[in-house]
Amino acid sequence: MTDLAATDPLPKPKRDLAPILLPLALALLMIPLIGSTSSWLTLTVASLAMGMMIFIMASGLTLVFGLMDVLNFGHGAFIAVGAYVATLVLAPFAASIQVDSLLTNLAVLAPAALLSMAVSGALGLVVERVLILPVYGQHLKQILMTTGGLIVAEQTLYALWGPQIIPMPLPASLRGSFIIGDVAIAKYRVLAMLIGLSVFIAIQLVLNRTKLGLLIRAGVENREMVEALGYRIRRLFLGVFMTGSALAGLGGVMWALYREQVHASMSDDLTVLIFIVVIIGGLGSIGGCFIGAILVAMVANYGGFLVPKLALVSNILLMVAILMWRPRGLYAVTSR
Amino acid sequence: MMILSGDPPRSRVLTLLLVVIILALAATPFLFPGAKALNVAAKICVFAALVASYDLLLGYTGSVSFAHTMFYGIGSYAIAIALYGMGPNWAAVATGIVAGLPLAALLALAIGLFSLRVAAIFFAMITLAVASAFQVLASQLSWLTGGEDGRSFQLPELLRPGTVLISKNLFGFEINGRILTFYLVFAISGLMILALLRVVNSPFGRVLQAIRENRFRAEALGFRTVFHLTYANCLAALVAASAGILNALWLRYAGPDTSLSFSIMLDILLMVVIGGMGTIYGAIIGATIFILAQNYLQSLMGVASKAADEAGLPLLPGLLHPDRWLLWLGLLFIASVYFFPTGVVGRLRHGGGKKSASASH
Numbered sequence: 133m134t135d136l137a138a139t140d141p142l143p144k145p146k147r148d149l150a151p152i153l154l155p156l157a158l159a160l161l162m163i164p165l166i167g168s169t170s171s172w173l174t175l176t177v178a179s180l181a182m183g184m185m186i187f188i189m190a191s192g193l194t195l196v197f198g199l200m201d202v203l204n205f206g207h208g209a210f211i212a213v214g215a216y217v218a219t220l221v222l223a224p225f226a227a228s229i230q231v232d233s234l235l236t237n238l239a240v241l242a243p244a245a246l247l248s249m250a251v252s253g254a255l256g257l258v259v260e261r262v263l264i265l266p267v268y269g270q271h272l273k274q275i276l277m278t279t280g281g282l283i284v285a286e287q288t289l290y291a292l293w294g295p296q297i298i299p300m301p302l303p304a305s306l307r308g309s310f311i312i313g314d315v316a317i318a319k320y321r322v323l324a325m326l327i328g329l330s331v332f333i334a335i336q337l338v339l340n341r342t343k344l345g346l347l348i349r350a351g352v353e354n355r356e357m358v359e360a361l362g363y364r365i366r367r368l369f370l371g372v373f374m375t376g377s378a379l380a381g382l383g384g385v386m387w388a389l390y391r392e393q394v395h396a397s398m399s400d401d402l403t404v405l406i407f408i409v410v411i412i413g414g415l416g417s418i419g420g421c422f423i424g425a426i427l428v429a430m431v432a433n434y435g436g437f438l439v440p441k442l443a444l445v446s447n448i449l450l451m452v453a454i455l456m457w458r459p460r461g462l463y464a465v466t467s468r
Numbered sequence: 469m470m471i472l473s474g475d476p477p478r479s480r481v482l483t484l485l486l487v488v489i490i491l492a493l494a495a496t497p498f499l500f501p502g503a504k505a506l507n508v509a510a511k512i513c514v515f516a517a518l519v520a521s522y523d524l525l526l527g528y529t530g531s532v533s534f535a536h537t538m539f540y541g542i543g544s545y546a547i548a549i550a551l552y553g554m555g556p557n558w559a560a561v562a563t564g565i566v567a568g569l570p571l572a573a574l575l576a577l578a579i580g581l582f583s584l585r586v587a588a589i590f591f592a593m594i595t596l597a598v599a600s601a602f603q604v605l606a607s608q609l610s611w612l613t614g615g616e617d618g619r620s621f622q623l624p625e626l627l628r629p630g631t632v633l634i635s636k637n638l639f640g641f642e643i644n645g646r647i648l649t650f651y652l653v654f655a656i657s658g659l660m661i662l663a664l665l666r667v668v669n670s671p672f673g674r675v676l677q678a679i680r681e682n683r684f685r686a687e688a689l690g691f692r693t694v695f696h697l698t699y700a701n702c703l704a705a706l707v708a709a710s711a712g713i714l715n716a717l718w719l720r721y722a723g724p725d726t727s728l729s730f731s732i733m734l735d736i737l738l739m740v741v742i743g744g745m746g747t748i749y750g751a752i753i754g755a756t757i758f759i760l761a762q763n764y765l766q767s768l769m770g771v772a773s774k775a776a777d778e779a780g781l782p783l784l785p786g787l788l789h790p791d792r793w794l795l796w797l798g799l800l801f802i803a804s805v806y807f808f809p810t811g812v813v814g815r816l817r818h819g820g821g822k823k824s825a826s827a828s829h
Contacts, residue, residue, distance in 0.1 A: 271532075272532060276532075280805065283797070283801070284799055287795030290791070290792060291795060292786065294786075295791065407593040411593055415589075447601070451594075451597065455586050
């Protein structure tokens with residue numbers, strides 16, 4: 133240990149750039165493999181948009197894992213609930229969705245998304261109090277309880293809305309693509325990317341620039357120490373859990389619009405993707421989660437284009453490869 | 469005592485329940501006429517063994533695996549593909565067994581070794597991911613597995629319903645190939661459960677329990693926890709694959725819905741928790757309660773739903789619809805994890821008052 137004079141600035145933590153370079157390298161590597169630049173650009177934009185949506189859904193989960201060591205297998209329920217709630221707003225205003233004006237469309241979409249976030253956030257409060265609080269610190273029971281919660285939520289959705297697939301058409305102004313040269317970029321993907329990026333920046337700002345964020349990061353690293361300093365980490369955790377649930381709801385709305393349909397089984401497929409992202413990124417790391425989401429989406433898109441047969445297991449292969457390289461995920465921020 | 473590996477039910481009510489269940493299952497072909505009763509009884513046998521093997525993981529090592537249906541499916545598909553491809557003969561049955569069981573064990577070994585490299589907390593998630601990939605794979609490789617339709621096949625001559633072994637004798641019962649198949653399923657399931665009972669009461673089983681209670685301490689005592697956990701995983705996979713084989717033989721069919729789907733995984737979880745984790749006997753109780761409810765409660769719900777519909781009540785018809793029965797089981801599941809973490813068996817053994825060591829973290 134070297135002595136530091138009081139006036140010296142604190143030594144900067146070393147920046148770990150390798151994970152950031154990974155998606156860039158992957159994208160560049162794909163140019164010669166795919167051949168045509170225009171399809172490469174389309175695929176890259178598609179994977180970025182898909183990655184952002186997955187990131188929005190996974191960000192809350194990784195913080196919940198990291199902060200409180202809570203294994204929530206019911207996270208997918210918030211996604212499905214968010215998507216279903218959005219239909220409550222979108223269905224009555226179906227006419228104004230079909231108007232080809234961005235402003236009119238957004239005037240319906242924004243309240244729908246906000247309502248979804250509010251409902252899934254509120255549901256997060258109930259789930260945390262009823263399902264997670266009683267089995268605090270017991271992984272086995274957490275998995276069982278939240279899996280049970282997922283079943284109940286899914287079945288309730290079926291009971292309320294019926295088991296059929298509900299169509300959720302894209303607003304008229306978001307359909308179609310921007311054509312630049314011979315590159316086609318779907319409009320909705322641009323919007324998804326913008327929303328995803330703003331969520332990422334907002335989370336980073338809150339985590340890195342506010343006292344609340346400082347406490348959350350400290351809690352992820354060492355929960356007991358933060359408690360010992362007199363902060364009520366349970367309340368902090370509840371806040372993070374609700375925010376994460378609300379974000380999952382937002383992600384659900386975006387995903388449903390992307391697929392143009394709503395079904396409760398969407399939570400099952402997405403849960404697997406989200407788990408892979410959280411594992412790849414490293415528990416509790418927002419940056420890792422972001423990179424992990426983009427990597428998963430890239431592998432899905434490029435893989436689907438190059439070797440469609442491989443697309444089925446490509447995510448597993450990606451996870452295996454990353455964990456062989458870094459067993460605790462891209463960024464290991466927790467002390468566990 | 470020997471046959472139970474020195475681990476009797478330890479409760480008079482539980483013993484009585486088990487005896488009644490086993491006798492009823494054994495006598496089903498004669499007591500309850502009709503195909504449905506026999507189907508239900510065979511399913512209870514298969515699932516009792518499957519759930520018991522899951523209990524080895526969940527109840528005795530404390531690790532949650534979502535890949536158990538994958539092994540079950542491997543067994544089902546192995547026998548189905550062999551019998552479909554090679555025709556209904558005993559060589560095909562043997563091929564299916566010889567191909568399916570080692571494949572399941574090898575896959576369990578691979579998952580075990582891989583998840584050792586990562587934090588233990590990831591185990592459940594990794595198994596979930598692998599299982600879902602396998603499920604997609606099975607439905608996509610339609611030239612081999614028949615895709616979403618699955619594979620139907622013929623059984624060897626001896627096991628077919630048309631084969632009359634003993635024609636109606638003075639008791640008035642006819643023993644045919646179907647009933648022989650049922651007793652095959654019954655006997656092999658029973659043997660597997662007894663074998664699992666033997667495993668968990670061996671020194672090996674005690675080490676598993678030690679790992680469940682405190683992995684670090686078990687390691688500090690000098691046990692290779694890695695070896696024990698992987699071994700337990702492989703054993704459970706073998707029994708699950710065998711149960712899958714029995715299931716396919718009984719149904720004469722293997723498909724995604726009957727052997728691979730995630731809902732079967734949830735069923736297994738429900739059965740093991742309701743019956744009682746870490747007891748093996750809980751598997752028999754849980755499977756019986758669950759499958760009886762699945763087959764007979766649903767019709768009851770249908771009646772209730774119709775009544776609510778006629779009475780003009782809002783919401784209730786939807787909530788009581790027979791297809792929504794998982795909703796009520798889900799609620800029951802949460803309640804039983806919360807209030808009776810030791811399940812029916814734990815309750816019967818300890819009267820509920822005392823806190824049991826098993827099934828807690």
